[in-house]
Amino acid sequence: MNKIRVRFAPSPTGGLHLGGVRTVLFNYLFAKKHGGDFILRIEDTDQSRFVPGAEQYIFDCLAWCGLVPDESPVHGGPYGPYRQSERKEIYRTYAEQLVSEGHAYYAFDTTEELDAMRERLKEAGSQSLQYDHHIRMRMNNSLRLHPEETKALLDAGTPYVIRIKVDANETISFRDMIRGELEFDSSRVDDKVLLKADGMPTYHLAVVVDDHLMKISHAFRGEEWLPSAPVHILLWKYLFGLDAMPQWAHFPLILKPDGNGKLSKRDGDRLGFPVFALDWKDPVSGDITRGFKEIGFLCEAFVNLLAVLGWNNGTEQEVFTVEELINQFSIERVHKGGAKFDYEKAKWFNHQWIQKLPVSAYTSQVLEILKDKNVSVSGSYLQQVLDLIKDRCTLLSDFWDQGFFFFESPIAYDEASVKPKWDTGKNNYFDTLMNRYATTALWYQDEIEKVFKELAMEQQIKVGELQMIFRVMLVGSKTGPGVFAIANTIGQEETIKRIQNALLVFG
RNA sequence: GCCGCGUUGGUCAAGGGGUUAAGACGCCUCCCUUUCACGGAGGAAUCACGGGUUCGAAUCCCGUACGUGGUACCA
8 A cells, every 4th residue: 555645735815714724633643653654735726816825824833833834835755846836737737638639728707798698598598507518619719710710810919818627427436535426417516627717727636636646546525515525536537547546525514504505714803812823914814814823822732622523433522632543533524514612622632632731831921911911920829820820721811811910919909809798807907917927937828827716716606707807908809719828829929919908908 | 596405402412113303502590609701500502394104203295495515718
């Protein structure tokens, strides 16, 4: 058996969204599981849609996810170039070969003529508006024209495209690793353009040629490609033989959470969640679309949640490391039906990974968040804080909301909770507590709590109420981890200072 | 319109002729915590519909409905 080789072939037209990254992931997992190669090929054949920076962005996304290609325009490899625009001349050769073998033809129809043709078909009540065997003999192409006419047109430099000639009444069948045997009636397949007037190939020609030249063994892509698969099968048959054809699999779509349809960037904006892996800045409008990374996702969680969107291993396991995924992945267990994206579940995965990983794994990322808040702390102090509050964090950005009071004194107090409980007794208690804490020799959690409770007992005040007030003094609100753990972490001096500050407000 | 693909709780889903139809997210209740979370224990909620085949159908077959993708010199 030949070496397993798979490819992901995006076009650099904008941000890389969930569905794209999942396609990468499934390709990657399949390759790694079988000791194969994962190739990244840039499909930049549509010059009108080229977006500067989009290619680099794709590499950045892959790098963040840890899905590094074995071969690509930047990683190199023996089958380059890996950018289709740099392979332009290769495709023409194959297109011409198809023409000379009678499987394709030159078509000189202008855009206007094409529009007129569709208009006529529509008026005639035709159910299909395709350029196919029904109408091709009425169009301006080398099938209908005399060879001399065609030659004259060609010699005159008339713009033309090359179209595949799909014969009617043939059954085109192939096996999809996810969906099983699939059959199409060639009569319904149109004469797709293979080579455009600008000399660039369309996707249809380019995938087949490149998959062959790059020795791709398994061709996986999104379900949106299923309807054009017959064209690709035909091309394989005419060009390289069906025996050489890779095995196919078409992944289900990722759908929007509400309503219906394919998940798009717009849905994320509308519903308030990211759909891109990384922040994407539109080079024209300058608009920034937030990415999973910047919103506070760990790459481990992102990969994990994508993996189980349309795949599972048949057990109850949901949290997987990449190694586990590589080990257990199988195309056959990928679903046929599309899945609606659920952001709540996505966040749950991130929470799981924040708990699963040692805090040292993301300390530096939290440090970045703190830097934005103009807070600088030592790594060891931060690590201590992180361990205390990670349970309550779903996104990395939550570490600020859940732990800001470890880095700065409260600026406002939940007075509504404290006022009703406040009296001279409480005032006296905290005044004394301050002094006791000032003389506490060993500052650690149990001791802090012991001093606190002993004083409460002496003054015969209920500990519960005092604890709540103490918490508000240290934090500003009634939230956070154990109050004595907080006091222990922020330290003796700071604890006393905060009591003092609060006394000024409540007293 | 035509062609393709799909359809198990609100969502992700296991199960592929006999099950009390797993589990997870979310939701609700309770416990824990004199805070808020986390955690723990429960709960509500499902085989799209109609016909077959079969002793028996979520599971196999056929229709229908619904959804979705394609129908470009875009990928």
